[in-house]
Amino acid sequence: MEFLGPEEWQAVALSLKVAFWATLTSLPFGLGVAMLLARGRFPGRHLLNGLVHLPLILPPVVTGYLLLMTFGRRGPAGAVLEQWFGIVLAFRWTGAALAAAIMAFPLMVRAMRLAIEAVDPKLEQAAATLGASRGRVFLTVTLPLILPGVIAGAVLAFAKAMGEFGATITFVSNIPGQTRTVPSAIYAFLQVPGGEDAAVRLVVVSVAIAMLALLLSEWLARRVARKIAGR
Amino acid sequence: MSLSVDISHALGDFRLDVRFEAPDGVTVLFGRSGSGKTSVVNAVAGLLTPDQGRIEVAGRVLFDHSQRISVPVHRRRMGYVFQEGRLFPHLTVRQNLLYARRVTGRKSQEGLARVVDLLGLGALLDRQPGALSGGEAQRVAIGRALLADPVMLLMDEPLAALDGARKAEILPYLERLRTEAGVPILYVSHNVSEVARLATQVVVLEEGRVLQAGPAGRLLADPGMVRVMGVRDAGAVIEARVLRHSDDGVTDLQFSGGVLCLPEVEATVGSELRVRILAQDVMLAVERPRGISALNILPVQVLALRRGDGPGVIVQLRAGNDTLLARITRRSADTLNLQPGKACFAVLKSVAVAQTDIGLGLHT
Numbered sequence: 215m216e217f218l219g220p221e222e223w224q225a226v227a228l229s230l231k232v233a234f235w236a237t238l239t240s241l242p243f244g245l246g247v248a249m250l251l252a253r254g255r256f257p258g259r260h261l262l263n264g265l266v267h268l269p270l271i272l273p274p275v276v277t278g279y280l281l282l283m284t285f286g287r288r289g290p291a292g293a294v295l296e297q298w299f300g301i302v303l304a305f306r307w308t309g310a311a312l313a314a315a316i317m318a319f320p321l322m323v324r325a326m327r328l329a330i331e332a333v334d335p336k337l338e339q340a341a342a343t344l345g346a347s348r349g350r351v352f353l354t355v356t357l358p359l360i361l362p363g364v365i366a367g368a369v370l371a372f373a374k375a376m377g378e379f380g381a382t383i384t385f386v387s388n389i390p391g392q393t394r395t396v397p398s399a400i401y402a403f404l405q406v407p408g409g410e411d412a413a414v415r416l417v418v419v420s421v422a423i424a425m426l427a428l429l430l431s432e433w434l435a436r437r438v439a440r441k442i443a444g445r
Numbered sequence: 446m447s448l449s450v451d452i453s454h455a456l457g458d459f460r461l462d463v464r465f466e467a468p469d470g471v472t473v474l475f476g477r478s479g480s481g482k483t484s485v486v487n488a489v490a491g492l493l494t495p496d497q498g499r500i501e502v503a504g505r506v507l508f509d510h511s512q513r514i515s516v517p518v519h520r521r522r523m524g525y526v527f528q529e530g531r532l533f534p535h536l537t538v539r540q541n542l543l544y545a546r547r548v549t550g551r552k553s554q555e556g557l558a559r560v561v562d563l564l565g566l567g568a569l570l571d572r573q574p575g576a577l578s579g580g581e582a583q584r585v586a587i588g589r590a591l592l593a594d595p596v597m598l599l600m601d602e603p604l605a606a607l608d609g610a611r612k613a614e615i616l617p618y619l620e621r622l623r624t625e626a627g628v629p630i631l632y633v634s635h636n637v638s639e640v641a642r643l644a645t646q647v648v649v650l651e652e653g654r655v656l657q658a659g660p661a662g663r664l665l666a667d668p669g670m671v672r673v674m675g676v677r678d679a680g681a682v683i684e685a686r687v688l689r690h691s692d693d694g695v696t697d698l699q700f701s702g703g704v705l706c707l708p709e710v711e712a713t714v715g716s717e718l719r720v721r722i723l724a725q726d727v728m729l730a731v732e733r734p735r736g737i738s739a740l741n742i743l744p745v746q747v748l749a750l751r752r753g754d755g756p757g758v759i760v761q762l763r764a765g766n767d768t769l770l771a772r773i774t775r776r777s778a779d780t781l782n783l784q785p786g787k788a789c790f791a792v793l794k795s796v797a798v799a800q801t802d803i804g805l806g807l808h809t
Contacts, residue, residue, distance in 0.1 A: 336531055342518040343490055343525040344593045345549040350519075354548060358535045 218419070222412050224391055225399035226419055232307055232395055233375035236315035237368050240322060244371070245364060247319075248326035253335075270320040274380025281313055281385040309386040310393045314375035322371035325431070329363020329438055330356070362438035366431040373427035377420060396420055447629045448472065448597065452488055452498030452508075461485070461495070461653040470645030470807075471623050471630045473661070475637075475673075480650040482633040486599050489631060490525050491518035503596050503629075524595030524628070528602045530582040532574035538585050539570040545593035552594075555626065560588045563625065564618055580611035584618065591626060598622075598630040604639060613801055616642055620805040637678035641665060641721040642804040649673055666768035668751035668759040671724070676757060676772060680723035683767040684806050687714050695740065695795065702764025706740040706795050710803055717806030724759060726797035727771035730790045731781050741793040745769065747785055750778060758783075762791055 218226065250256075251263055269277050285292040285303045295301040303309035333356055341351045357364075379397035386393040388402060400416045403409035447469045454461040461481045474482040487493035489500055491507065494515060500508040502523075507516045532541050540547075542557060561567055564584045574582060583603055590598055603619075604612045616639070623630065623643065634640055640647060644661035649670070656673065657664060664670055666681035685698035685705055696710040698718065705720065712718055733742060745762040752758050758778045762769040769791055783789070 334531075336527070336529075337533060339492055339518070340525065340527060340531040341533070341544070341548070343492075343521075343523055343599075344545040344589065345519050345522070345551070346544075347517075347519050347548075350548045354544070355533060 218415060219412060221390065222399065222416055225394055225396050225416065228307060228310075228391070228393075229376050229395040229397075232310045232314055233372050235308075236311040236318060236375040237322075237372045239311070240315040240319055240371065241364075241368055244319060244322040244367060245326055248323045248330055248367075251323065252327045252330035266323050267320045269317050269381070274317065274378070275384050277316065278313060278381035278384025281309075281316065281381060285309065285312065285385070303386075305386050305389060305393060307386075307392055310382050310395060311375075313381040313385045314378040315371075317378045317381050318371035318374035321374050322367040325367030325370055325435075326360065326364055329360040329366070332363075332438065333359045360438070362434040366434040366438070369427050369431040369434070373424050373431075376423055376427075447503050448489075448631065449499075449501040450485065450489065452485070452495040452500060454484065454488070454493070454495040454497070456484065459653060463650065463653070463655055465648045465655050465658045467629075467631070467646050467648065467658075469629045471632055471643045472646040472648060473640045473644040474631065474633045474648050474650055475635065475640055475644075476650035476656075477635055479652075481653040482635075482650055483601055485650070486525075486601050486631060486633055489521075489597075490523045490599055491516065491521050505596070522594065522596045524590030524593050524598045526583070526586050526590050526598065526600040526603045528605055530574075530579075530586040532577075532582055532585055532589070534574055536574075537570070538566065538572050538574065538577070541574065541585060541589050542566070542570075542592055544589060549593075555591050555594065557592065560591050563591075563621060564588045578611070579607050580614050583607065583611075583615060587618070587622070591622075591628070595628060598626075598628050600630060600632045602633050602635070604634075604636070609801075612639075616801075616804065619643055623807075624805070637674045637680075638721070638801060641680070641682050641802065642719070645807055662768075665721075666761065666770060668749060668761050668770065671751070671759050671770070671772075672753070676753070676759075677725060678723070679759065679770060679772065680721050680726075680802075681768050681770045682719055682721045683764075683769070685718050685720055686806075687712050687716050687718065689714060700764075701766040702745065702769075703743050705743075705793075707798050707803070708795050711800075712803075719804045719806045720798060721802040722769060722793065722798065723802075724770035724772035726793060727762075727769060728792040729760065729762075729771050729773055729777070729781065729783070730792055731787075733790050734792060737792070738794070739792045740795045741791075743769075743791045743793070745789060745791045747783055747787045747789065749785055750783060764791065 247266060283289050287296060287304055303312055338351050338355055341355045377397055382395060383398055388394050388398040396416050400413045403413040448467040451464040461484050463485050474485055476482050484493055488495050497510050506514055507521055508514060564587060566584060566588055569581055604615060632643060647661045647664045648658040649656040662682055671679040683700050685700035688697040688699045690696050694709045695706050698705040698707060743764050745764045748761040748763050750758055750760050756774050757772055758775050760771045760783060762771060771791060
């Protein structure tokens with residue numbers, strides 16, 4: 215790539231990797247939570263809803279700090295993960311992925327929840343009367359109808375994960391090649407004299423990726439509406 | 446007994462307390478909206494779990510509160526046709542029809558070809574549900590339920606969302622279903638004309654309770670049911686056979702009480718029909734009227750008179766082995782001195798009987 219220098223390219227590649235894994239691993243959880251929030255009737259539903267949306271409202275630094283407290287090597291979850299599974303998150307790209315996933319989670323859940331709420335439960339009842347078990351109903355009726363919404367949620371989460379800065383830098387710092395994602399790199403370039411050109415190039419890449427993701431998700435959202443209307 | 450229901454359930458202020466048994470054939474749950482019809486059907490389907498009671502279909506217990514039995518919806522094998530069709534919008538008509546086979550792996554006894562033929566779905570197979578008219582969508586929904594190889598069909602006002610022409614288009618299919626598919630049907634309706642066309646058995650619901658239950662012919666000819674059916678819709682049904690079509694456009698039908706002349710009935714000679722004769726279309730005369738345009742003058746005997754709150758009287762009449770109803774004024778009943786046992790003549794204009802009130806007989 216002529217346009218980007220090796221250091222910049224490294225940041226873009228790392229960001230793509232972090233965002234990809236953040237999106238992929240949070241997808242099943244996002245779908246589960248969205249189903250719970252859209253359909254579940256249980257005490258604590260509002261609490262769960264608040265918890266999911268918390269990263270959207272909290273200052274990202276606070277989220278990052280909480281992650282460090284919990285998943286740092288001395289944190290309760292971090293210690294268990296390291297002892298039992300040998301997984302270290304703090305100051306690793308996997309930690310960046312976790313931070314990005316948590317920050318993107320509310321957006322993902324929101325998009326999926328809207329798609330699930332647009333599905334008429336009466337269709338699922340009809341499927342059950344035709345002999346489909348709950349799992350079958352989900353696979354053959356619910357999932358196909360919400361699929362564009364699920365993809366839209368994933369795309370949004372991916373874009374958000376690409377741009378995550380505050381929680382990431384707090385939790386996993388800004389280590390080149392390890393945790394220096396595009397936003398961290400832009401920040402770092404702006405701290406050194408003569409780094410502005412590189413920063414601008416990365417800004418252009420960021421804008422392009424964000425725009426693309428947004429357009430893709432809008433297009434998918436329109437498809438879900440059309441699909442449910444049955445045309 | 447193919448269906449036995451004995452349930453009670455509280456829905457807010459509304460209490461459902463329903464108990465009835467029904468043989469094979471078409472059992473119509475009849476009642477105003479809010480009388481609990483849909484709740485009963487949902488309980489049979491398993492979409493509603495009653496507080497108490499027991500439901501048995503074709504010898505299989507689907508629900509028994511005291512024994513803690515409640516078969517899950519997808520194992521009940523009830524073919525449910527909903528009021529609004531509920532076709533899957535993301536699947537084609539063909540995929541909708543084959544949905545049950547896809548999820549259960551069970552091949553239905555009713556083959557796709559036969560159901561497509563029975564319901565006239567051939568031209569629709571590759572369409573999306575969004576591109577269907579209301580009547581077409583409802584036919585597909587019926588086909589989809591049939592192809593699930595159901596033990597019983599549940600139909601919740603399948604025609605209510607359709608206009609008169611679409612209704613008339615589907616009714617013959619339902620009549621064919623009654624005789625050809627051999628699956629018992631539990632049919633919800635608040636439309637007397639549908640009851641008269643389809644029902645072999647009627648269960649009348651009022652405010653969550655069974656008011657009356659019995660064979661359709663008997664209930665429709667019961668003066669006591671007139672209040673429920675509505676005076677303008679009250680009328681008995683008779684079974685008749687097509688005798689001949691005359692050149693002048695009149696069709697003669699033979700029934701136990703004589704010959705009935707009706708305008709141009711679309712049925713072949715010898716076919717069995719079911720004709721609904723509205724009580725308000727029947728006149729009574731104590732002597733055989735002469736020089737009158739009405740073609741049908743049938744000798745009958747008064748069985749019973751029932752006075753309502755208004756100026757009307759419902760007269761139940763015996764014509765052969767059939768029963769007719771006539772709605773006349775109290776003044777006429779007094780002037781003619783009508784009493785049970787009195788012989789008189791029922792007068793019926795041929796053109797008074799609407800084509801939609803003539804359907805296939807139960808035994809064809």
